Structures are given as structure tokens and as C-alpha cells.
Amino acid sequence: MSATRERSVPARGRRAPRPESRYPTREIGGATYFTSRDVYGDLVLVVKRFPGPPTAAAESPRPFVLVHGIGVSSRYFQPLAARLARLGPVWVVDLPGYGASPKPPRHVTLEDHAEVLARFLQRAGIRNPVVVGHSMGSQVVSVAAHRHPELVDRLVMLGPTTDDRRRSVPQQSWSLFIEMLKAPWSAKWVVGSDYLFRCGIPYYIRQLPNLIDDRPEDRMPQLPMPVLVVRGDGDPICPPRWTRHLADLAPQGRHAEVRGPHVIMFTDPGRTAELLLEHAR
Template identity: 45%
Template sequence: MPDTISQRTNRSEDGDLTVVGHVWAPPGAARAVVLVHGVGSSSRAYAKLAGHLVEQGEVHAVDLPGFGASPHLRRDVTVREHASAVARYIRQYVLDAGLPAPVVVGHSMGAQVVGQMLADHPDVATAGVLVGPTAEPGTRTIPRQAVRLAVDAVGEPPRTIGVLIVDALVRCSVPYYLGQLRHVVDYRLEDVLPRTTVPVVVVRGARDPVAPAHWVEMLAARAPFGAHRTVRGRHHAMDADPAGVAETVLEAWLAAERGIG
């Protein structure tokens, strides 16, 4: 990051649910983007993408409750609870700071969290970017998703897999991770997106076995203001093609500023 970029850490707490935000802010930032990771992952999944976005506005890469730098939890947390926790974070650290509603990016399970948040809390985001959403009808079992993730892992960079393994097995407790997986495979994103009222862009890596093209296109069609994009890479497209994903975020920012959608 350039020397002019300031860094800070935020904590948003409500009972036992804590969202930790890792923030990079250029001088005089007038807009923000919030990045939401997938199951077993953390804000570290967005290291490359954050570097491509930070000169355009504040970047808030969050750790969801029970993941990353957030405290471990002794109970299960639903997708809706995660969505409410992220919405609370945005109100506290983006909207109350005087910035306009941000573009919110979610990857994999994070796409489910963002979709739910857009439906339940329409005031906190100006657009949503859903990267590699999972799981489409007919694949909603842990074994089927595990096979897809294993196929994906063969082609992902070793660093990407290494960070994910540490986050899933060390920074997140295994029982919590397994409980969260059950929510991921049961969640019906296609039933939530019709309730969204802001632009939603669904993004997949061109070689992503977890989010096939037909599923991404279907989700985009379900959102009232939906679109879809394909970038380079596999499931972790924001790692393989951060410039391509950043371009999609910038398009969403500019469209919001022009009042489109």
C-alpha cells in the first residue's frame, strides 16, 4: 500500500457477535467498499483486491463473527445473523462517518451474506457484487460441494489454498466451521435476490467449478437490477483477477453516483 494510505481496525459488537473491519483509507476518501469473505475464510482473502481498490475509496475488509480476528463463538450463527452484523458494521463505520452507502462485495458464502443483507437492510448498500456464489439447486449437500471445492483447489495458487487452510482450521474452530457449512449448502440465494432494490452484479471466474455459468446467469436474472460478469481465474477470482473484479466494483460505484439502478 502507498505511504499515504492510513490503516485502522474497527470492531462492531452486538452481544456475542463481533465484526472486525480492517480498513485502508486514502486521504479525503468520499466513498467506501465493504468486502465480505466466504466460509472458513477471513478478510485476508481480499489482500490483492484491496490493493486495487484503495486509491478509489475506503476499503473495509471484514471478519465475520467467529472467523478471522473475530472472537471464537460457542454457538451457531445463521446467514441472516451474519447479514445483520455486517449491516450494523456499515451503519457504524461507513454511514455514521458521513460516507454514502458503499458497494458491498461478497465471495462464496459471503455472497449469500451480502444477498441477505441487501434484502433485509436495503439502506446500507448502493450495490452488491457477488463473487463465486454457492450453491445452486441440485448440489446442496456437503459431499457435492466438497468435491467441487477439491476440483477447484487443484488449480488455485498454493498461497490461496494455504491462507484458506490456516483460516479454516486454525483461526476458526472446526466445529464452528462445520456448522457454518450446513448453512451454506441449505441457503437459497435465488429466493432472496428478488427482494433486492439496488444493482446486483454476479461474478464468476471463467474456470470456477463451484459457481457454474448457468447458476450465475440465473441469479442475475432473479435480481430486479441484476447483471453478470466473467473474469479470469477459478473460485477465488478476486485473487486470480483482482483487476477484473475491481473494475466491476468501480462500475458499480460510478453507476450509483450517476443514479443508475
């Protein structure tokens, strides 16, 4: 996959960032986006909004909201977001403490992340969205959908964690090591720099129990909306037995595979976008 290139587009009124202020317009993969900084109590969410083309309303049945996994940020969603934005509006978030979002002053649980996401959906007035989570982000979006089903029209879980037979730090660390060996260098650079320099190892370690202690299988039977579970056919973190099990538990669940490792939305954004658009329709 060729690397996407990001560039700034001139915008008026550039000022120092403030809560809920809009940053300069940017562009990636031919799609323009705006960045906002939203404050929810003591937690901050940074959001990239791709408004899509003027004809979006006729081409895309629903807007998309993309939520990243542990240690990383919205950056690895950008190739997928750029493709989806050709047809309609897309929002990509940096959860509190990740990417461009500042570190929280306290411990943030999976439920905290889910509540901030739900409040963002309400505040932004996003109607009938397809909410997409990757890895730990799939756990966040499933919690949000379980608690606030009226805010989520369709749910997508990409590479959902955590496999119920490997819920330990050594097992998850080994799977992540295998994943880094399989991923292309472009993905390693984005993911590795996020882990080391933007999230940081201390925050990653504090967040890891969120991923391991959660039981997403308990929520799946209670999700009323259509749910799509997708894995890469070479994903060492999410075995097919686990992802098929989650899809089978959902009343309106469906399972699909994409060629590639854990970060399928980065390595194969084209096929992943096709599956998401099919699910949205």
C-alpha cells in the first residue's frame, strides 16, 4: 500500500487551540477534514471531521464514526476515512489520552471512554451513524451501543479484542509482537510511533486492564442493531473462532474476513470500506 500524504490547506483565523475550537483545514488522500477539540468534564476528545462531497447525501446511506484501539490514534484510520469520505461524512476520534488528546488527570475506564463517545454523538447531532471500533475500540463502541442503543444505528467491530481464551498480559503481548512482525513497515511506523511517543508506555500499561478484564461476549446478545464483525485472515490477535463467536452471539450479527493482519483498515482500506458500505445499506 502506498503511503498517504497529508498536507495543510490554508484557512482563515488560525489561533491557538481552545476547547471546542476548530483547527486549520487539512487534507489526506484527496479528502478534506477539520479537527475539533471537545471537552467533557475532565476528559478531552479530539475529532477529525470529513464532511464528504456535496453529493454525499445521495451516495452514502449513513455517516461513519471511527474509533481506534489501545496505544494508537486516529492516524491509522485515515486511509479508510479518506475512502469513506468520498461518499459521505466521516468522524474519526482520538480517545482521551491517545493521539492528539491530552492525558487525563485520572484513570479512565472502558466505560468512561464509551460515555465520552456517546456524549460526543449526542452533542454533534450525528443521526443514524455506523459506529466502527477497531481492537479495544470495538470494546468501547460495543459498550456505548449497549448503554445508548438509540445513538448507534449500525455497529462494526474490526479485529475485536479480547479473545476469551487469551486474557492475560503475556498472551496479548506475544500476539502483539507477532502482529508487528506481520504488518507492513508503513503500518509499523504509524502504530509504533503512536505507542511510544503519543500514547506512551505508562498510559498504555494503565489502560491494558481495560482490554483484558472486559467481557464483550456478555454484551453481544443484548445489542439490538445490526452488527458486523470483521477480522484479517492473518490476524494473530483475533482468531476466527473468537470473532465468529461474537458475530453469532449478536441477534443481527454477521462475520466477514479481509486479507491482512490486525490493522486491516490500514493495509486494505478498499475492501474494508466496501464491507462497511454494504453494512450501512
